[in-house]
Amino acid sequence: MKIFGFERDNQTLSCAAEDYENAYTASFELYPFHEGKEYAVYQGLYNGIGPKRGEFCVVKSKLNKKQKLDAWHQISSISNKAQQLSYLFNSCVKCRAVQFTSPRHAILETVSDFQSILRLFKPHENKLKNKEVVLMEDFIEGKFQRYSTPSGLVNSAICDGILEAFSHFTWNSTREIVISGLQGVCRGATYHLTTPTIHSVTGSFGEYDREWPGIMEFFTSHRCNNICGGWVRPDIPHHLKYSHVPYYSPPSAPTYQETTSRF
Template sequence: MGSSQSNETLEFLEKDGYYYWADFEKTPFAEGVSRYAYKGTFHGQGPSRGDRCVVKVFKQTYAKHITEWTTDIAASKRAQELAEQWNVYKSTTRPPRFRIPVIAKMDKLATFYALGFIPISQTSVIGVNEYVAIEDFITGDYEKFNSNSGWVNRNGHLFASAFSHYTWHKTNGRELVCDLQGVRKGDSYELTDPAVHSLNRLYGMTDLGQLGMDAFFYSHQCNELCYGLPLPAGHVRHAAWFGQRNTSYTFEL
């Protein structure tokens, strides 16, 4: 499984039912508060062979165990479930689709094919027994449409605000999908890394609970795609950190 890139993985089972392995670059092309993102390539016998991918790795100062990724995957899956319901509720020319990552474990000593990665000694970012995530690379101009603290891209993106509003309504005020980011294509919104606010704080470090929902509605301006959706009754709380463009985390508040 040689390659000109720096890091390689063992085989893992993708959502299309085929086994793949991936190689990815030594240097990240992007980073957030808690993670690095690396460009890579799928290899194997399935239809995704040769396609580009993204490998996401927690920074050293953050937990790198399966529980951290489990909530991320749950948020992506929940966002996709609600996107499918939105696509039935509101037939738009660009339906949203969320990328759902595959989780893999770093495993230097594996002697059999399993979910796992081979750590490369020249990088201190990735280590043995850590978990990383792989997802399809989204080509195109990457944009952020809203954040998880009430910031909204007002540059003509009616969809993001209306979709977030819809998810709150559809779940009877128990959840709200936000932090929408990705690429607006001709026939879809291809999205990644959503946040889901929930009353029970089920979705990890970007789930700000009821206060996160308040942040959304504090700045929300209904548009034509919101027609017929109710608003929260009563007073919406405000906090000083509302309206940040960057993703907010529970440990920062």
């Protein structure tokens, strides 16, 4: 929408249709509520066609505008893999313990002409560009927290054993990947998570995929609890045993008092 010839809104074109039915656009705020090392995050609203129309969303814009669309596809691939494994894990523990957001790609149709004015009052680094590819995903309401680092170190003050068990489960189920870097919001008995890190034996999950060193680093610090005790741990490939990958020995299982799982 224009006011006296000036574009007022930040607005995306429609994302790719889901299941041949749902296709969303998003209108979003003129300045980000968060800027990290990689992208700026804006609060917005879903428009378009589908049951999420009218719900809050977030729109993520890459700070490095030289990065190609592949970078967003990589994030979608990681999120989709995490979502698939969360379904299996929830079935295993018989509750809806872990959920991941589903990102959607879209192209910016309009960028507000009032950005430069707002920058004077709310300084921020990101500069949106017309036709820029952005990522839309569901807004997670609540206190956003990082529960584990990409290397798998857990913030035990805010995280119980369910998320450590989930990370272990991802290896136990696939024998190929470990999902760590878990962050999001805990509401009730469910962790609502976004943008995790995947370490894989093939190194196919983006620039933060540290392959075997990342996998072994997770299991070096991981202590099994009453959910994941007995699940498979990785064996170091023979060609890596005497290389730069540090050898680890599985730590002893914690006592019942040390375990803080809900189950």
